[in-house]
Amino acid sequence: MNDELLKYFDGDELAASTWKNKYALEGETTPDEMHRRMAKEFTRIEIKYAKQYNGNYNELSEYGQKIADMIEHFDYNIIEEFIYQLFDDFTYIIPAGSVMATLGSDKLSSLSNCFVIDSPKDSLSGIMNQCNNQSQLMKYRGGVGFDISTLRPSGASVNNAAKTSTGASSFMDLFSHVTNTIAQNGRRGALMLSMNINHPDVEEFISKKQDLSKVTGANVSVQITDEFMEAVERDKDYILRWPCTSIPVCEIFEEAMPYNELVSRDTPHGLKYYKKIKAKELWDKLIHCAWNTAEPGIIFIDRVHNYSPDSVYDNFKAISTNPSKQVA
Numbered sequence: 001m002n003d004e005l006l007k008y009f010d011g012d013e014l015a016a017s018t019w020k021n022k023y024a025l026e027g028e029t030t031p032d033e034m035h036r037r038m039a040k041e042f043t044r045i046e047i048k049y050a051k052q053y054n055g056n057y058n059e060l061s062e063y064g065q066k067i068a069d070m071i072e073h074f075d076y077n078i079i080e081e082f083i084y085q086l087f088d089d090f091t092y093i094i095p096a097g098s099v100m101a102t103l104g105s106d107k108l109s110s111l112s113n114c115f116v117i118d119s120p121k122d123s124l125s126g127i128m129n130q131c132n133n134q135s136q137l138m139k140y141r142g143g144v145g146f147d148i149s150t151l152r153p154s155g156a157s158v159n160n161a162a163k164t165s166t167g168a169s170s171f172m173d174l175f176s177h178v179t180n181t182i183a184q185n186g187r188r189g190a191l192m193l194s195m196n197i198n199h200p201d202v203e204e205f206i207s208k209k210q211d212l213s214k215v216t217g218a219n220v221s222v223q224i225t226d227e228f229m230e231a232v233e234r235d236k237d238y239i240l241r242w243p244c245t246s247i248p249v250c251e252i253f254e255e256a257m258p259y260n261e262l263v264s265r266d267t268p269h270g271l272k273y274y275k276k277i278k279a280k281e282l283w284d285k286l287i288h289c290a291w292n293t294a295e296p297g298i299i300f301i302d303r304v305h306n307y308s309p310d311s312v313y314d315n316f317k318a319i320s321t322n323p324s325k326q327v328a
Contacts, residue, residue, distance in 0.1 A: 005030050012176065023100040027093070027108075031090070032098060034065070039084035041104035046079065047071060061182070098141050114322030115282040119150040119172075124247045127171055130313035131178050138182040143190030145322035146299035147223070148172070149244045153200035155262045156242070156273055168195065169204040172215045179217030190323035191218040194299060198244040199281075200262055206286050209295040222286060231279035236280035246272050249304060 008030045009015040019031055028034055050060075050068045060068060070079045075297040086092045095103070102109040115137055120130035134144050152158070155168025179191040193215075195205045206222060209215050227248075231238040239249055239257070248254075249265075257263055257276040265272050290296060304318050311318065315327055 002029055008032070009193065011087045012054045014156055023096065025105050026099075032088070035084055035087035037104040038095065038099065039080050040054055042083045043076060043080040046083070047076065075167075102141065108140065110137070110140040110142040112142060112282060114145065116145045116318075116320050116322050118318060122150050122152055127174070129140055131174065134175065135176050135182050138179065138189040143323040145192035145194070145320050146181075147194045147196070147320040148175075149194075149196040149199050149223070149242075153242050153262060154204070155271055156264070157271070167204065169201045169203045169208055172205070172208055172220070173220065176215045176217035181246060189217070192221060192321055192323040193218050194221045195321045196222055196223045196244040196301070197225055198246075200240045200242055200273055202240060203277075203282060203285065206289055207283075209293055212293070219293055221299050221321060223301040223320075226285075226302045228279060232283045235278075235280050236275055238282070240275040240277060242273045249274060271297075 005020065006013065009019070017090060018267035019084070021030075025034070026035070028037070028052045030108075035222065046067045050064070056206050067079060067082075088239070090213045096111075097213065098109065098111050098113050098114045103111060110113075117130075117133055122124045130146070134146075137144050145267045148168045151171060152165045154165060154170065156167075157163065157167045158165050174194060175191060182189050195202055202222065203219065207222060228238060228270065230236075237254065237259075241248070241252055253265075254276065257274065259276050259278070265274065286296065286298075290298070299321055301318070308318060310316040
């Protein structure tokens with residue numbers, strides 16, 4: 001490591017090595033060169049879009065108006081220097097890692113750090129297709145998050161030689177292996193798997209990473225609903241169900257159900273699966289696992305929907321989270 005780089009980070013070897021290994025392009029010796037590279041590309045794009053307004057800059061932000069004014073009255077090098085000063089010494093703007101690592105280079109890479117993708121279809125081909133979607137994003141440096149609640153629970157019937165499914169949680173290691181297999185210039189990819197608290201396999205999902213050799217290529221989070229939290233507060237029984245969006249069963253059916261056993265029921269809307277559990281026992285297990293290994297995280301999914309304007313549209317409701325955002 002060169003002395004100039006160490007001096008830039010005030011002798012902090014960890015910061016210097018992290019920048020060098022993760023964000024520096026070949027030939028870059030300090031972040032100053034990285035900031036110059038980014039400023040040059042930012043300037044090119046700012047000029048491109050500012051010209052589209054043809055002098056009508058009232059719709060632009062204060063920053064946009066300032067850039068537009070510079071375009072009309074100054075040399076483009078002035079704009080580049082202005083933007084560079086925003087990056088310099090990480091003072092005003094610190095872009096995402098993918099931006100720092102690739103912007104202004106000839107590398108074919110994503111400038112977005114993380115993505116949420118659709119849940120896998122409940123079939124073997126759907127699961128394999130999800131692995132492909134995941135790997136295609138990861139090879140361009142993108143982190144990936146998706147929910148696996150769409151996959152049927154362990155013991156549910158399937159139309160193949162196996163006769164019954166190994167369950168949604170059994171595929172966690174498969175998705176994890178994809179992450180560990182797709183190299184990103186020496187750094188591991190990032191994957192976030194989530195499961196709805198209603199899923200009959202959720203207890204296995206919660207405890208899976210208590211074995212530190214399992215699912216090493218993913219973080220995991222449980223989507224907690226208001227309905228479940230109310231059952232916890234009242235120390236009530238709770239009916240897990242799949243599909244997870246199914247309405248709760250009637251009290252007569254609930255009372256007749258044994259605890260902790262998967263029960264199927266043929267309904268006008270297809271075959272559904274249920275499992276009766278003690279809500280507080282499941283909650284206590286989740287909290288213990290989170291305390292013990294920092295996994296799983298928690299997503300209060302109803303809070304996400306209630307506080308996100310896009311959730312008023314069913315097609316735009318949040319279905320999971322990406323690797324950079326979870327509530328522990």
